[in-house]
Amino acid sequence: MEYNGEESKYRPVELSRVSVTYKDGRRFITCFCGEEVSHSIVPHLKKCHREKWQDWEKAFVILKNHGYSWKKIMHLFSAGDGKLLFSWTVIENSVKEVIESGRLQYVPIPKEMVKQWEPNNFSLEGTTVWDFPRRGDWAIHSGNYRGNWPPQIPRNLIIRYTQEGDVIIDAFAGGGTTLIEAWLLRRRSIGLDISKLAIQTMKANLSDMEELAKKDDRISLDSNYRPVVINANALELSNVLEQQNVNNVKLICAHPPYLGSIRYTTNNEEDLALIRDPDIFYGKIRDFSREVKKILTDDGVCAILIGDIRRSGEVVPLGLNVLNIFVAEGFKLDNIVIKTQNRDSSSEFWVGHKSNILLMAHEYLFILRKA
Ligand SMILES: C[S@@+](CC[C@H](N)C(=O)[O-])C[C@H]1O[C@@H](n2cnc3c(N)ncnc32)[C@H](O)[C@@H]1O
Ligand SMILES: [Zn+2]
The missing domain is CATH 3.40.50.150 (Vaccinia Virus protein VP39)
Known part of the structure; x- marks a missing residue:
């Protein structure tokens, strides 16, 4: 999976067929396959759409490599109705898991410049x-x-x-x-x-x-x-x-x-x-x-x-x-x-x-x- 700078390419097309609803204060998610699950879609994705979920996890890592914050990735992966699908901690933990398993590496794009190498007017702390x-x-x-x-x-x-x-x-x-x-x-x-x-x-x-x-x-x-x-x-x-x-x-x-x-x-x-x-x-x-x-x-x-x-x-x-x-x-x-x-x-x-x-x-x- 290559990254070409167009973040929308990383938004899986299936997401437009996912929706989130609330009934009596509980959260329900309708998956792109038609099944309705409560609370979180992640266990369902892991169980029923394993390969797809792994692709999405890869996309999280690639976006992270390109400097996207967890929150920005969270918004990019919202459901078709615009509601948030994953919390940013789910995204963060998936990235950690993929990297820990060795499936992908964290290779951030290098910084382009340094504003200053040392702090201005630094003085040692003198109190507790x-x-x-x-x-x-x-x-x-x-x-x-x-x-x-x-x-x-x-x-x-x-x-x-x-x-x-x-x-x-x-x-x-x-x-x-x-x-x-x-x-x-x-x-x-x-x-x-x-x-x-x-x-x-x-x-x-x-x-x-x-x-x-x-x-x-x-x-x-x-x-x-x-x-x-x-x-x-x-x-x-x-x-x-x-x-x-x-x-x-x-x-x-x-x-x-x-x-x-x-x-x-x-x-x-x-x-x-x-x-x-x-x-x-x-x-x-x-x-x-x-x-x-x-x-x-x-x-x-x-x-x-x-x-x-x-x-x-x-x-x-x-x-x-x-x-x-x-x-x-x-x-x-x-x-x-x-x-x-x-x-x-x-x-x-x-x-x-x-x-x-x-x-x-x-x-x-x-x-x-x-x-
Ligand atoms: C609070 S963070 C440290 C952040 C660090 N001061 C910095 O500025 O980036 C704690 C770190 O401890 C690491 N850690 C947890 N258990 C550890 C262990 N048994 N040995 C070494 N590192 C461990 C975690 O992976 C995490 O990176
Ligand atoms: Zn499904």
């Missing part, structure tokens, strides 16, 4: 409240990897806790925000992630960065500091680094999933975001803290960003529990930073349903030392 109303968009940073942290966070950590040439690890590297900063700031870095979408995003971002820098007089990127990207589990950090012959790690950045608030893969057993039970999650965090201890230099720092979530309206205090685990494992707490957050989708629903529910507007950044 960090507020970044605008995500930094210097170099090739963008919000295109879901759940990524703003580049201001790794920039602060790298400048404050490391020197030029030091080794930095991001154990949950996602779209590679930390690695981009490490390269700009001339530090060696390694990023691990279990998701193929994350690995492909990082690789694409780093080669974009390299190509753009080559033809730009404003920057000279040192190839000795080109970040290394590894498809591996954060819980196997020490083995992975041993294989890479890396020691002397000065800074470990960790921005794990907040339990299942965002799904990164659909069925990868190593994905911490697929864990339902908080106690199992805490067990994995304990294992991770032991890995951190093995590889960090004695004067090294581990920085963890984590937020709490709500379940059935109640707070699951991931932040406090993760902190306690690290402290129980012998880490010293240098700072608790409150990072302001502007969207709390796990509380939004409950605000209207239970009284006295507040929207959570902060995450925690714990700065821990090994000794």
Whole structure:
């Protein structure tokens, strides 16, 4: 399936024969084959029109490669009567599934230009409240990897806790925000992630960065500091680094999933975001803290960003529990930073349903030392 720039070519013709109706508050969908299903058409498509569904999934990936947002794809794939057929999370999860299965790759079109390589008037944060109303968009940073942290966070950590040439690890590297900063700031870095979408995003971002820098007089990127990207589990950090012959790690950045608030893969057993039970999650965090201890230099720092979530309206205090685990494992707490957050989708629903529910507007950044 080739992409020729005309998005309408990606709108399957059958969609014009699909319609959505509501009866007594319930949603019914009439498929192009004539069958009526309730709630969602996806199980029916998977069961009765498997090949077609796989073609549609491929189209989602191709559109994503061409820079379409999940929402734009959602609208393009609406029913014949203009009503929305798939939620954007269905589309996002299908793309993740296709990429995870290896059926297709995420190959985004390269960026054409960089507005600026470094932030304007950057100054280090000096208090325990960090507020970044605008995500930094210097170099090739963008919000295109879901759940990524703003580049201001790794920039602060790298400048404050490391020197030029030091080794930095991001154990949950996602779209590679930390690695981009490490390269700009001339530090060696390694990023691990279990998701193929994350690995492909990082690789694409780093080669974009390299190509753009080559033809730009404003920057000279040192190839000795080109970040290394590894498809591996954060819980196997020490083995992975041993294989890479890396020691002397000065800074470990960790921005794990907040339990299942965002799904990164659909069925990868190593994905911490697929864990339902908080106690199992805490067990994995304990294992991770032991890995951190093995590889960090004695004067090294581990920085963890984590937020709490709500379940059935109640707070699951991931932040406090993760902190306690690290402290129980012998880490010293240098700072608790409150990072302001502007969207709390796990509380939004409950605000209207239970009284006295507040929207959570902060995450925690714990700065821990090994000794
Ligand atoms: C919150 S995101 C990190 C985003 C990152 N800070 C960025 O700026 O792009 C969490 C990441 O952890 C990854 N992940 C989940 N379980 C993992 C594991 N066991 N080992 C390594 N990475 C994991 C997910 O695939 C996801 O990319
Ligand atoms: Zn059908």
